[in-house]
Amino acid sequence: MFGKKQAQKKRKNMRIDTLIGEKTHVQGDIIFSGGLRIDGKVSGNIFIDSDLQAVLSLSELGVINGEIRVPYLIINGEVNGNVYVSQHLELGSAAKVTGNIFYQTLEMATGCEVNGQMIHMTADNTAETQQIDCSSDHETPSLHLEKQD
Numbered sequence: 342m343f344g345k346k347q348a349q350k351k352r353k354n355m356r357i358d359t360l361i362g363e364k365t366h367v368q369g370d371i372i373f374s375g376g377l378r379i380d381g382k383v384s385g386n387i388f389i390d391s392d393l394q395a396v397l398s399l400s401e402l403g404v405i406n407g408e409i410r411v412p413y414l415i416i417n418g419e420v421n422g423n424v425y426v427s428q429h430l431e432l433g434s435a436a437k438v439t440g441n442i443f444y445q446t447l448e449m450a451t452g453c454e455v456n457g458q459m460i461h462m463t464a465d466n467t468a469e470t471q472q473i474d475c476s477s478d479h480e481t482p483s484l485h486l487e488k489q490d
Contacts, residue, residue: 355396356375356376357375357376357377357378358373358375358376358377359373359375359377359378360378361378361381361383361403362380362381363380363381363402364381365380365381365382366381366382366383366384367382367383369384369385370386370387371383371385371387371388372388372389372390373387373389373390373395374389374390374391374392374395375392375396376397376398377396377397377398378398378399378400379398379399379400379403379405379418380400380403381402381403382403382404382405382406383403383405383406383407384406384407385406385407386407386408386422387405387407387408387410388410388411389410389411389412392412393412393427393428394413395411395412395413396411396412396413396414396415397409397411397413398414398415399414399415399416399418399419401418401433402418403419404419404420405418405419405420405421405422406421406422407421407422408422408423408424409422409423409424409425409426411425411426411427412426412427412428412429413426413428413429413430414429414430414431416430416431416433416438416453417433417434417435417436418435418436418437419436419438420436420437420439420440421439423442423443423457424438424440424443424444425443426442426443426444427445427462428445429445429447429448430442430444430446430448431448432447432449432450432453433450433453434450434451434452434453435452435453436450436453436454436455437453437456438453438455438456439456439457440456440457441457441458441460442455442457442458442459442460443460443462444459444460444461444462445461445462445463447459
């Protein structure tokens with residue numbers, strides 16, 4: 342009863358309007374609306390075209406070399422670049438991100454890999470940075486919290 346409405350909302354966001362196939366390599370920026378699924382490789386930045394419900398889905402086969410700025414993102418492949426997600430980010434167990442991640446809500450599966458900072462964006466778009474300093478000057482790693490505007 343309670344989960345039915347949430348499941349319907351999630352299905353609505355999973356619509357795929359555009360597919361970049363496994364053997365396709367796109368060079369250049371992509372601006373999209375609706376749903377975009379990437380099974381191939383993209384060398385360029387990915388943005389939305391004013392669609393605040395747009396969903397980008399990167400499969401286990403997909404690779405993105407560039408910056409991503411979308412409201413909803415599901416990652417199961419590889420991303421090399423900074424990621425900005427204004428609503429919801431889902432990192433699957435095969436996800437590998439090299440770059441900073443700016444997010445509002447986050448779902449992470451066991452096995453995903455993030456090489457960069459995880460930066461929580463609050464509702465008013467201020468960032469709360471959590472970084473771990475593992476430099477050799479310290480005997481034990483320390484956690485630093487910073488607020489960024």
